[in-house]
Amino acid sequence: MSRTQDVVEDVQRLILDGGLRPGDRLPAEKELASELGxxxxxxxxxxxxxxxxxxxxxxHGDGTYVTDLDPSTLLTPVAFLADLPGDHSSLHAVRATLETEAAGLAALHLADGHVARARAALDDMARALVEPRTDPARLAAADLAFHRAVADASGNAVLAALLDALAGKHARRRVWDDMRELAGDRTFEEHDAILAAITARDPDRARLRMAMHMVGVEDLLATTSTDGPSPRRRNLAETAPAR
Known part of the structure; x- marks a missing residue:
């Protein structure tokens, strides 16, 4: 094991043992190097x-501090993993399980602010789908915003941070680039059904709707490369929620 790795593990141990707490300033370099050998x-x-x-x-100019150890910061390496090209079936299975539970918890802990955020994401997706030329970046952002609102509504900060890391922001954009015609209407309708179950405060139905949605995403990912986009797009202008 390298001395650098020793330092990493020793500092982590100091934090875990309570010798260093979130927001604490590290001792001077000479002192800490001596302490760690x-x-x-x-x-x-x-x-x-x-x-x-x-x-x-x-x-800069003030030393080195322990961060607040927020889950969203500590899970950043997972986000990099989720964005790597390649087979993401194992990651998707984990994400599907967590998204399903988040939907159920959201139905139990939902607040008005989360409803507004999820509804705004649905609104934006619906409007993007009726544009003459659909914008994959906008669709990907609306998709991500909806799932983030549901995760935040779960009331579990660690679960929300983990789902945000697993979201694969760049990978999601690549997917929408490839299958926006195939997935747009279907995704909107499934998101709408999920939100309806959550706002009805029905956790079992919310879990079921989210699980069905995640299975659908898996099917789309498995078939789009061979089948290509083909389904008819229906007019979503009437279903877009009013602002």
């Missing part, structure tokens, strides 16, 4: 690695 060069490399991981924050 490493060279100052190894300490610097370890600190840089911990900054990348979101565990430490270097403040």
């Amino acid at each position: 490493v060279s100052r060069g190894s300490l610097r490399e370890g600190v840089r690695a911990l900054v990348v991981l979101g565990i430490l924050e270097a403040r």
